[in-house]
Amino acid sequence: MLSVPSASVLVQRHSLVTRLTHWINVLALLVLLTSGLQIFNAHPALYWGDTSTFARPWAAMVAMEQGGQPVGITKIGPAMFETTGVFGFSGDQVRGFPAWTTLPTYRSLADGRRWHFFFAWVFALNGLVYLSANIANGHVRRDLLPERDQLKPRHLLAEIADHARLRFPKGEAARRYNALQKLTYLAVIFVLLPMMVLTGLSMSPGMNAAWPWLPELFGGRQSARTFHFLSASLIVLFVVVHVLMVLVSSPLNSLRSMITGRFAIRQGEGR
């Protein structure tokens, strides 16, 4: 049991539906990311537009020979980086991302696709449950939309300064999310995650026939593939920062609140 100081109160922070969908989402995103890298490895190059200009990808991972030794090279635009062991060549194999990042670790586009398209359904349906429940019960409006006082430039600047010094709201101020937190969650929930679904569907030739406007929206199928990759990278960045913030603010309290729903707030403490 986590001991709660006597001056604290436990408040109900996360509803059951939020907690369930959060952890299902963790699993789904982990499988989607790793199986997605497996799929990416089948052709580790990115393009803009509708088609692949094989000689001129805007980004690519390749293997080359240098002094009789294979090396991994990552190209981004005109820049080239040696990334042997990580990108392009790793574990004595020519491969985009290394074995430990892909599902399965061995090369299998067919298996990667199976995992990806099963968990794409899990992810999409789970997201729909989260959104419909939390829009209906007012959680999005009440807890995620920033309040007027939080959006004042002076307040935002103060929050940025606090975050930079790893100082987080305590006491009563911890009852609500801070503005940076709210804006980040909104961007992930309403921009990045839907972007993954839409750019994913844009790569489906069947969906392209049904909704030709969809790939056009992103500037063509290969652009959609590029945006799929970039959005996924931003989600990885979000997860890294999210977990870091949990670790440096109140790890056990935050983790408990996402499991049991209860979050401890120390009373009589301002900031």
Add this chain to the structure above:
Amino acid sequence: MSATRRRWLSGLAAAAGGAMLSACDKLTMNPGVQKTLAGAEGLTRRAQRLVTNRTALAAEFPASEISPDFRANGSTSPGDPEYRALVDGGFVDWRLVIDGLVERPLSLSLAELRAQPARTQITRHDCVEGWSAIGKWSGARLGPLLDQAGLKDEARYIVFHCADTLDPNAPEGLARYYESIDLIDAYHPQSILAYDMNGEPLAVKHGAPARLRVERQLGYKHAKYVMRIEAVADFAHLGGGKGGFWEDRGYEWYAGI
């Protein structure tokens, strides 16, 4: 933290990570897991068919967008002696056979195929690997061809038997390329047996003398080097029973995604 302790801890982390990775691989190879994951394919097919009109066309492009470097995958120069003989003879001895569950089996020469109701389309080819290329295809429409042969009521799928051995080490029946589609795609207006690409007779690497174009699915459905079209009620008795060369190797039969 002492150096020994740090080494011990990082060793432990590496072992735990390794165990997790090998567990993921074991899960992937588990037949029950495979079957469960593959279950999503049916859901995807039904959901896509629900939102897609049967005759909804794949996007067509202006000639200016034709790819100068259309890549060829799979077989690019089949070594099968029967096929080499056809190439050497300029395909004058090639015959397209249409049989199986049909009223009137057909055998068409290339000239006869070229005389059939045709369609030309500039479409985007999407490879399962992730790349795309745009090409201009002309060919005989599959629907009218099947009508000429007269499908029997029991016919549910159209199978394309190909000339190329793509996996010479595989057992008999699994070595040669083949594909299958259902009647919704077979009768789709853009489903053609293409004999011209970008205004020229189809090159060997792209499937000469004729390949299937089934524009709403991924590249591996577009069987090259087509020799025989067979109408069947079921494809379980063919090859590995999954309806195609790549399907027998774990890829989806419905390749609209």
